[in-house]
Amino acid sequence: THLDIASVNTAISFTINNNVLQNVNASMGGVFAYPKYLTNTCSFLNGKEITTPVLHQALEVLQNEISPISDIRGSKEYKRLLARQLFIAHFEKFFSVQEFYKVMTI
Secondary structure: OOOOOOOOEEEEEEEEEOOEEEEEEEEEEOOOOOOEEOHHHHHHHOOOEOOHHHHHHHHHHHHHHOOOOOEOOEOHHHHHHHHHHHHHHOOHHHOOHHHHHHHHHO
């Protein structure tokens, strides 16, 4: 009767050199049949500057890479939204508060 499992979870690691992402590794749970390493998203981000347009493009790649299903933890639409917001949150410290709000709401 009680579930204590995450709808969506995410992990990411990367290095930054002159505002350029390197060694990007990211994975997500709850958006595929098993925890998924985001190969295409990582490949897209490697060598890119952290900018709002780049993050928006990365989100498109990410959304095409995941395949959430509706279940007791939430609808597939809800899981896509969670995946998006959690992914963006990893980059919060690289933006001003105003710019980050723009990233989160577009």
